[in-house]
Amino acid sequence: MLRYATRRVLSALPIAFIAVTVCFFILRAAPGGPFDSDRPLPPEVLANVRAYYNLDQPLFMQYLLYIGGVLRGDLGPSMSSYDFSVSELMAIGMPFSLQLGLTAFVIATAIGVITGMIAAVYKNKWPDYMLVLVVMIGVIVPNFLIGALLQLWFGVYLRWLPAGGWVPGSWAHLVLPVAVLSWAHAARISRLMRGSMIETLGTNYVRTARSKGLGERLVLARHAIKPALIPVVSYLGPGLSYLLTGSLVVEQIFGLPGIGRYFIQAALNRDYGMVLGTTLFYMLLIIALNLIVDLVYAWLDPKVRYR
């Protein structure tokens, strides 16, 4: 198990490197630059600014300088918030984004697994139909629409919850954003879990378990859930990237102080350093969580460990 983990960590490093490289060049291929504006800067000032950010160097040189910085842990200065470095801005937004994203991830996964199981056990009966309906809404309706509708309903008409904004330490402000973020993720997990559980319940080994007279509860808990979770767990990695990219939008809709807000601003302003920094952050997060997912996978499916 330990060897398996080490191998997985080592193989994650080149992935990170390739991803940064691709991002760097794609970003530079986009038209415009950080200092284009309606009122152009005087040529001498522009030349100075460009020199300060190394933008006067050949592109490949800039890339090497950037990679060098990243390896030393320096993500460079922000090009639109002049007094801050990228790391400082991210340190401001990161705790919030992590809190939001992981809360939604954990809640959504738990809800998805449980509802999927219920739907499978009551296949083609009313609990199944109800759950499928709620799940389909989550799959079909995009999060910015669900977000706006929930804001309108619970925030404006009913006034049960704040419609947006953030007060540090207030759970009430998290409820709607987490709900919006979780819905789609829980819906996908639930669908997967339902299908996988139905399949598992039809397998020969579940029939064997029933033939032993274990009782339906033990058959489900010990013999069906673990194998049924395997496809669900393998989806958690990609599912997480959906959820995190969704959180950029949700932070914007609800006016929350996470990295998402900086990311969108930075992308609009061609703040190269900031966009790369946030991308790098999300990428590392996704790699790390995928790694955890793979390890859980190895625990669920003993065959994986020996490959």
Added chain:
Amino acid sequence: MSDYVLSIQDLSVTFALHDTEVQAVREMNFDLRAGETLAVVGESGSGKSQAFLGIMGLLAKNGRATGKAVLGDVNLLGMAPSRLDAYRGKDIAMIFQDPMTSLNPSLKIKTQLSEVLVKHRGFDTRKAEMTTIEMLERVGIPEPAKRANAYPHEMSGGMRQRVMIAMALLCQPKILIADEPTTALDVTVQAQMLDLFKTLTEDFGTSLVMITHDLGVVAGVADRMMVMYGGRAVEKGKVDDLFYDPRHPYTLGLLHSTPHIAHRAARLDPIQGLPPSLEHLPKGCSFNPRCAFCFDRCLEERPPLTPVGDEREKACFFEGPLQSKKVA
């Protein structure tokens, strides 16, 4: 009826399809004595497996078993699954055809075995695991203590079937139902497996029901046999009687289509045609389209199962000698 451990009366198994019903098993009757081995023989689709899955309460969701299956003084059929669980795995156990998929791939062998003892005997985990290891040794698994910690995918098909046998016999059940237990195994392993069945059921005094389409298996282990066709029993009796003097043309056909070491040169003589669709059974005797002895009465009336001699029954109108004429 107290010398019977299991008494099946008018067992029928029906499956509900979209707009129709299919009867997989029709009015089956038999009694199983303590310690004896009964072989249930028939082609695919003859209802032999479904009958016993019905008794075990393991039919697919759309399946329904009616009739009576009396074990001791209780009727297993129509019992709620929660009540049935007091008997399944304890008094009546089942082994399935495919050992590769019948064990849970994500649980260790010892977990899957010891849970039976915890449930039915109330053992604590440690005692259950020790008994498990003893049982694994009895079914011929080398290094049982080590293998108990293995997962199913680390074992061969033959080993897995041994594990299944150990699992079924943990509580020393009165009845063991083995559904084609050797079909998925290598021929060399098959013989070992049959020996194992024989010795273990003798040791525990367990009655064995061997569901099979392999007459070689029947000859090797069974005392009595029941031949099934189109969901019904067509001939019953002692194995020797049926082998040497079959009274139903279908039994004769099965015997002719089995290779025999004494007649190596002879070509096998298969039964012509295909097994009937259970949705559209022919009028009269179900076997009539494939039967060489068929006459007008067989096309109109269904022959009932009637006693012929010592512990024998057959469902056929033809009374002459069968041996002289070839089937089909």
